[in-house]
Amino acid sequence: MSFTRKAALFSLASTALLSSIFAAPALAGKADNTVRFAYDQAPESVDPFFNNVRIGVIIGQHVWDTLVYRDPNTSEYKGQLATAWRQIDDRTIEFDLRQGVKFHNGEEFDADDVVYTLNFVSKPENKVVTQNNVSWIEKAEKLDKYKVRLTTKQVFPAAIEYLAGPVVIHPNEYYEKVGPKGQNDKPVGSGPYKVTNYVPGKSITLEKNADYFKDSPKPQPKIGKIEIRFIPDRQTQMAEVISNGIDFIMHVPKDQADQLQAVPTLQVVSGETMRIVFMQMNMLEGTPAPALKDERVRKAIIHAIDREGMVKSIVGAGSRVINTICFPSQFGCTDEGATRYPYDPAKAKQLLAEAGFANGLQLDILAYRERNQTEALIGYLQAVGIKTNLRFLQYAAMREQVASNKAMLTHQTWGSFSVNDVSAATPNYFAFRSEDITRDPQVRDLLGKGDNSVDPEVRKEAYKAALKIIADKAYAVPLYSLPVYYVATSDLNFKAYPDEMPRFWEMTWK
């Protein structure tokens, strides 16, 4: 099936070229000030606390506001629903709230909304989908109408980052009345866009909130309407943008984006994302690949792979090579002092020979996305004498294999939920969580120290030391960050950000 589809795609793209000669310029979107946006997956719920997909985050940030806003250009925290905040002690932060903000249904924003939302979502019985996003909250208290005190369960330095990301604020009176189900049926937020029509699994329409508060760090929206349609088939999405039925798509694979570049009515924009790619090597007790317990074998594997070459030829513009297991912009992420392993197949072979594998080695490799990249990895490993057997699985199944000590090599990726802090990345694979298949107590303790201190310098030092051990001992193969390709109508002005968040509120027409 995939082969024939690919063939169809090629012809599709060539027809696109032909047709673009005859096609009239796209004016549909600009003419009615509407961006038609197609996404391949429908969110399970529009309420940001009850979905864990990218499109859910995108809708969430347009319809709702957060207490704090992180400027994507400077990474600086700015007040959004809060105007100021103070760290009272290790576990307490106080917020001054903005006055004069109204929710889409007219409800006034004040301390009650913040207190209600934070206390509601932090209770496990309310079943927020990603517990990680809210489980750090102990409680929120109202100090006066526009002042709130937040207590965290433990010392939680990333609190502001979470409050600037997934933790949106709901209108308490409405939410109390309708609950998560009602908030999904008829979403009400305070954000720059309001939901005017929603058909689950099919489409959602956002319209500009004309009363959006002037002082918001999110600029006043210019685009009047965003029509989001859920189109699962990639070829259909491509056909839609080529024929101007859709103005904006994202996550387009590199080869297809390259083809669409030839269509004059379209622009292809690529940018780096926070998603990092790396290979896990199972060195646990009882690993099915005991060879990976040998540091020399692990180092040989890193030396065998031409990461620069992969970035240039198959991963694409926007991607960069990483040397430690975190995304460079994340707080605490650094590759300073960490051992680097340049592409050196001769050295890889030599290390393998020293480890007693002069005649080669046979390993399984698990993978779940970007199969072409897995195949490139396989090719590089083959070249130094490591034969691999590819097992391409669903994400959940792959994770099960890793957690149950059945994996050998794993082609992993991690998006950190766009949280710009190492605590959302490295600990997942090195702090003795279910997918940690290296289990170095020293690394765990250092990461724990970084996670649980409020002193930025202490945190940085601890993370740096942990990342250095991971690199020096070759506990994983750091590869590169993934780019994202957007294809949009050529008369739309927009910028790509590493958090994979198209910000329609700042887009304009050319």
Place this chain on the structure above:
Amino acid sequence: MIGYILKRLGLALLVALAVSAITFFLLRLSGDVALAIAGEGAQKEDLDLIRKTYGLDRPLVVQYVDWLWQTLQGNFGTSLYFKTDVSRLVLDKLPTTIILGFTALGFALLISIPLGVLAAVYANSWIDRLALAIAVVGQALPNFFFALILVMVFSITLRWLPVSGSGTWLHFIMPTIALGYYVAPAFMRLIRAGMIEVLSADYIRTARAKGLPTHKVIFKHALRNAVVPVVALTAVQLGFLLGGSVVIETIFALDGLGYLAYQSITYKDFPVMQIIVLLLSILYVLLTLASDIANAWLDPRIRVA
């Protein structure tokens, strides 16, 4: 006759029951539902919470019996993914699929009857071969591929039709053709075979001998008899079209039952999947039954037998 219908209805229920059990267990054997719901990065606590919430921590048989009991009481449950009532979801999507099923069937009949008749009247001529070629292509071409070709021609090159969606009747044209063309060959071959048989029958010779015009002989006398087996096939194919539109609805992002089925498989949303499969299997059995009854009504010989 009534006894016969009741017996068939009972059988239909048994079939539906068996199908529901098979889908339930197959779906659950294919992977951990909790992992699918939890998504990337869920910790063990998240999974435990999900398992408890949805009762996934109970033995499979208990879960199945519970589901069956609830369903029999008309309580179809809540979608694990969309968090809304399954009955509402399914009812919302059903019209689109029914419209597509009937338009595709209509399209299939519209091209297969004339082609089948022509192929029979001019049997073994180039017309017959051309009709055969059209049939073979329809049967051999995977419908998703044919759908992409249609998109390429009508949406990208000519820009006559919208690529995807279900907003207007224009949105149904390509899905109808893609789906209908796939089932047309079966009708065509059946009509051709039936017509050839009928055309050599004695009463046709008599009709011709009476000096009736050819078109009257063909359409009034021959086709009416040749079409009987087509009625039976129509009902069966309609069932196929309703259930088989998964790929076409997904390609054209037509918001119907097939698209919902695709989504519920992707998200392992088994309450939705179960009801869709159950609904389609009941529909299929009922349509087969309807075709038997229609046949009996059309052809007195079957009634007597």
